Amino acid sequence: MSVLLIVHVIPILILFSVILCTVEGDFGSSILRSAKRDKAWLVSIRRKIHENPELRFEEHNTSALIRQELDRLGIPYTYPFAKTGLVAQIGSGSRPVVALRADMDALPLQELVEWKHKSKVEGKMHGCGHDAHTTMLLGAAKLLNERKDTLKGTVRLLFQPAEEGGAGASHMIKEGALGEAEAIFGMHVDFRIPTGRIGTISGPNLAAVSMFRVKIHGQGAHAAEPHKSVDSILAASFVILALQQLVSRETDPLESRVLSVTYVHGGTTWNVIPPYVEFGGTLRSLTNEGLDLLQRRFKEVIEGQAGTHRCTADIELGMEGYPDYPATVNDDGLHQFVKRVGGLVVGSDNIELSDKVMAGEDFAFYQKKIPGVMFSIGIRNENVGSVYSPHSPYFFLDEDVLPIGAALHTALAEVYLSEH
Incomplete structure (x- = not known):
């Protein structure tokens, strides 16, 4: 290559790189701004679910609330899966197909946090953040529906019952909830990392x-x-x-x-x-x-x-009602994808390597069928008392996470479809 050609090509490449970074940055921040405009709605949904916790395979009211909101938004869905679960679908209806999953069930736990929206059901509590997971996926449904004309394929949103011991994921799979999905993303709140940060890891993640x-x-x-x-x-x-x-x-x-x-x-x-x-x-x-x-x-x-x-x-x-769970093993390609796309939404400085944990997660059943990644989204905020581990009666959620999670789901699905 001649010196003259190099002189002309290098500035063009630099300009292209700057434009690409600007476009990607605008993409992530635009989705996050849209999600934050929905924060009041997201908070109201999460609090309704939190006040009325339901145990595995009993999530009738939670499921009805989700269906009511999907009907209001004009988003089609199929119901039921695994007794109380449902699958919404947004996009062209054709391939590629990507899946997003949220669990809906609560724990047999007495809430000891005194606040206005404390659980109204004796001995039951959303002590693991599934109320937030459901809300964030519903928020993503709204955002994706608003952007459906730009989607280069189909997004399946899995609202799943019975993660806490009931292996609801395995029942969803048996009943066809994945459809033609070729990849799946799951997200879990994490009290160890600050709100607004993401943790992800390749390979074995949960036991x-x-x-x-x-x-x-x-x-x-x-x-x-x-x-x-x-x-x-x-x-x-x-x-x-x-x-x-x-x-x-x-x-x-x-x-x-x-x-x-x-x-x-x-x-x-x-x-x-x-x-x-x-x-x-x-x-x-x-x-x-x-x-x-x-x-x-x-x-x-x-x-x-x-x-x-x-x-x-x-x-x-593998007792009845408590079947064995496989290990949660994250696909490396999707792990790298979460790091990249997550960085567009929350900033690359807010992505960190997750710690492995010996807890179980029935998301692993999906990963045995198609590539998948389960990543963490931070909720730690000392100012609001969001510092307790899941399955604690003092577990409390920083609700600032809700629009962030909705934006992340949206960005992951949209970019995945564009690149596949």
């Missing part, structure tokens, strides 16, 4: 999870005659201690696995050795293979220890 229940059967007897018993309490004690070695002595220290016994029930009085003891808890691993291995050794140790103490064991894994 594969299995709940368990075990009964050690022996033979009851009076406490004064222990030799006439087959002591289930003694056997259960040895079993529980032996189980702790599965992580401490059989797992590579560089791998992440958890075995937690969380309750033990045995006997009803002080002078009788009970005929059985029940205990339960959870197994977790950042890989599906790790969970499979942990489950296999879990059974072997229990049966071996119970037999040593002349007892038998009933072992229940």
Whole structure:
């Protein structure tokens, strides 16, 4: 290339780069401005849902509220999926198709935060932010509908029940909620990072999870005659201690696995050795293979220890109502995409690398079907008391996150369709 040509080409490339950056910056800030104009509406929706929490597969009023708002906005949807879920669709109806997902269910938890919009239902609370997730996706539905003529394909918005233990995602998939979607995005509020920041990570993000229940059967007897018993309490004690070695002595220290016994029930009085003891808890691993291995050794140790103490064991894994969850593993390409597009909305300085967490998330079921990414959106704000972890009775949300989340969903879907 001649020096003269270089002299002419370089300024053109610089100008093109400046124009591109300006256009992209305007794109993200424009969506965020539109979302912030809807903040009062978003807050009102979130508070209605928060005041009336519903547990898994019981989200009838929440679902009705979403459908009412979609009808008002003129957005078509299909209902029901997985009893109370629904799927809205916006765009051309043709490929490419991208999916956005929000969970709707609350927790069996008594809210201890005293504020005007506290839960009105005794023993139930939106203590994990699903009311915010639902609201942000509904906000994205409004924004995407306003921009539907510019969409280069189709967006499917999945309002999903029963994330908290019911594996609602698996039911949504079985009933066809994904349609022809080729990628899916999910978002979860995160009390560890400030409001307005995004956390994302490639690869394993959240754990594969299995709940368990075990009964050690022996033979009851009076406490004064222990030799006439087959002591289930003694056997259960040895079993529980032996189980702790599965992580401490059989797992590579560089791998992440958890075995937690969380309750033990045995006997009803002080002078009788009970005929059985029940205990339960959870197994977790950042890989599906790790969970499979942990489950296999879990059974072997229990049966071996119970037999040593002349007892038998009933072992229940993946209990009814609490099916096993696979590991949440983020697609690297979509992780990079979230970093790039998220930066257009909140600024590249507000994107950070997420920490891996041993919590479970049924978003993983979608990822077993199509590439997907679950990323975090910050809600930490000491000034409003948004500093408590999910599943805490003191969990509180910084509602400034609502338009930010709506804008992020919108930008991710629109840019994905434009690039595919």
